[in-house]
Amino acid sequence: MTPEDQAKSKQLRQVLLSVLLTCSAGSAITADLMSNKPASDAATVTFSNAGVSKSALAVTSGTTVTWKNTGTQSHTLSIAGSEPVRLYAKESFETSFNQPGDFNFECKTHGKQGKILVTGAAVSAQSASAMHQHAAMTAAPVAAASAPAPAPSKEVAGAGGSTVSIISEMTPSKLEMKFSPERLVVKAGTTVTWNNDDHSNHLVQFANMESPRLKHRESFSYSFDQPGEYPYICKIHGKRMSGVIVVE
Numbered sequence: 001m002t003p004e005d006q007a008k009s010k011q012l013r014q015v016l017l018s019v020l021l022t023c024s025a026g027s028a029i030t031a032d033l034m035s036n037k038p039a040s041d042a043a044t045v046t047f048s049n050a051g052v053s054k055s056a057l058a059v060t061s062g063t064t065v066t067w068k069n070t071g072t073q074s075h076t077l078s079i080a081g082s083e084p085v086r087l088y089a090k091e092s093f094e095t096s097f098n099q100p101g102d103f104n105f106e107c108k109t110h111g112k113q114g115k116i117l118v119t120g121a122a123v124s125a126q127s128a129s130a131m132h133q134h135a136a137m138t139a140a141p142v143a144a145a146s147a148p149a150p151a152p153s154k155e156v157a158g159a160g161g162s163t164v165s166i167i168s169e170m171t172p173s174k175l176e177m178k179f180s181p182e183r184l185v186v187k188a189g190t191t192v193t194w195n196n197d198d199h200s201n202h203l204v205q206f207a208n209m210e211s212p213r214l215k216h217r218e219s220f221s222y223s224f225d226q227p228g229e230y231p232y233i234c235k236i237h238g239k240r241m242s243g244v245i246v247v248e
Contacts, residue, residue, distance in 0.1 A: 043067060043112060045073045045105075047087065052112040059097060061120040063122050066094040076108040082175035084108050085199040093199045098123045098174045162186055164243065166196045166214070177234070179243035188247050195219045205235040
């Protein structure tokens, strides 16, 4: 091999080595970025025996924030002055913040406080539904309703669905408990199931009957065989928490 050929060969080896080093660095950077993706607890506030993990948490609209009790003491969580939710050891509570604003939270038992700072445009609420227990019940149409039907503007047609979720949702001023959907349209013969996805207890009450007290993750069902409108309320929280089943 001539000196000229040796020089060209050396130059080629240097180019190949440079390419290999670049690819290796790129792979390392990619792996590093993947390993540093947001942690699952980025929107989590922890209560422990020592205190609260975050006195301020900044999130964007639509984020679901979770409070976890990792200690041995129970805590009573109140968000924006709402009805306190009791968290026993190892329990958690979550709610979605769909409106921008600043929302204070507090453990009413121990006085531990913090704030959720929500930025970005408001987003549509999305409810989660999960059935864990089932109690069969039947209801008859009623001539007069004891609870007012929700305004038509809040109507959400069933579209084949037969489930109502009991949820807590942040409004611009407070944590609001509600039935979702508040107005459900079904066919005669449909069995509708209520799932309590909220941490508070609830009791669904019609004009002539009522459900058992539902704790977190409990559910029950009504079978609607006759056409008509069936308004109901939560007996515990009153007419501010109401809904209606429309049977066609």
